Amino acid sequence: MTRARRRRIIRIQRTWTGIALVAAISFIAGMTDAVGLRLSGDFVSFMTGNTTRAAISLADGETHHGLILLLAILVFVAGNALGVIVAHLVARRIFGVLAGVSILLATASLLGEPSLHLPRFYLVVLAMGMVNAAVEHIEGLPIGLTYVTGALSRLGRGIGAFIMGERRLDWGIQLVPWLGMVSGAMTGAVIGIAMPQFALFIAAMLSLAVALSTLMLRRALHQRYKNRRPASASAVPRTLARK
Known part of the structure; x- marks a missing residue:
C-alpha cells in the first residue's frame, strides 16, 4: 500500500468517525433542547431566540423574564468557555467534555422542585x-x-456554489448536525410528554454513553476535531503587514 493511499484511508476513517460523533452529539443536543423547552418554556441552546425574546420581554415591561433570558445567554457563553477549558485540561477531550455535560444534566434532573x-x-x-x-x-x-x-447557511451557500459550477460536495456534511438535532428534538418532545421527570436523566445517560464510547478512539484523534488557534493574537497583524 502506498503512503498516499494509506493517508487517504486514514482521512476517510477520521471523517466518518467525526460524522458519527457529530450525529450522536447533535441528537443529544436536540433532545435536551426539546426537553428543556418543555420544562422551562425557554430555549436552552437557541440563544438567538432567547436574545429576541429577552428584548421583547423588556420592551413589554416583563423585566424579570427579560433578565432571566439575558443571564441565560451569559451562562451559555460561560458553558462554551468551560468546555474549552475542560477540553484543554483532559487528554481525551471529547470524553472529558461529554462526561462534564452528563454530570450537569444529571444534576439538573435532580432539581425537580418548582422552587428550583x-x-x-x-x-x-x-x-x-x-x-x-x-x-x-x-x-x-x-x-x-x-x-x-x-x-443551514453553509449548506445553502454550498448549494449555490455548486449551481454556479463549483463541484466540491463537502458542504453536504452540514446536513449531519441538522438531522441529528431534528431527530433528537422529536425524541425529546415525545419523552418530555411520556416521562418528563426522567427526560433530563435520559439525556445525561446518553451523553455518558457517547462519552464512554469515545474512550475507544486514539488520544490523538480527540485532538483532531478541535480548532487550531494561532499562537498569539499579534501574529495575524504582523503577517498581514508583510503582505
Whole structure:
C-alpha cells in the first residue's frame, strides 16, 4: 500500500468517525433542547431566540423574564468557555467534555422542585454551551452542535456554489448536525410528554454513553476535531503587514 493511499484511508476513517460523533452529539443536543423547552418554556441552546425574546420581554415591561433570558445567554457563553477549558485540561477531550455535560444534566434532573426551576434551567443551558467544545470541525469544515442556523447557511451557500459550477460536495456534511438535532428534538418532545421527570436523566445517560464510547478512539484523534488557534493574537497583524 502506498503512503498516499494509506493517508487517504486514514482521512476517510477520521471523517466518518467525526460524522458519527457529530450525529450522536447533535441528537443529544436536540433532545435536551426539546426537553428543556418543555420544562422551562425557554430555549436552552437557541440563544438567538432567547436574545429576541429577552428584548421583547423588556420592551413589554416583563423585566424579570427579560433578565432571566439575558443571564441565560451569559451562562451559555460561560458553558462554551468551560468546555474549552475542560477540553484543554483532559487528554481525551471529547470524553472529558461529554462526561462534564452528563454530570450537569444529571444534576439538573435532580432539581425537580418548582422552587428550583431556575437553577435547573441554568444548569441545562451551561451543559448546552459546554457541549460545543466536543467537536469543532471535521477535516477543516466547521461544525455547530447545538445551533443549526450556521450549518443551514453553509449548506445553502454550498448549494449555490455548486449551481454556479463549483463541484466540491463537502458542504453536504452540514446536513449531519441538522438531522441529528431534528431527530433528537422529536425524541425529546415525545419523552418530555411520556416521562418528563426522567427526560433530563435520559439525556445525561446518553451523553455518558457517547462519552464512554469515545474512550475507544486514539488520544490523538480527540485532538483532531478541535480548532487550531494561532499562537498569539499579534501574529495575524504582523503577517498581514508583510503582505
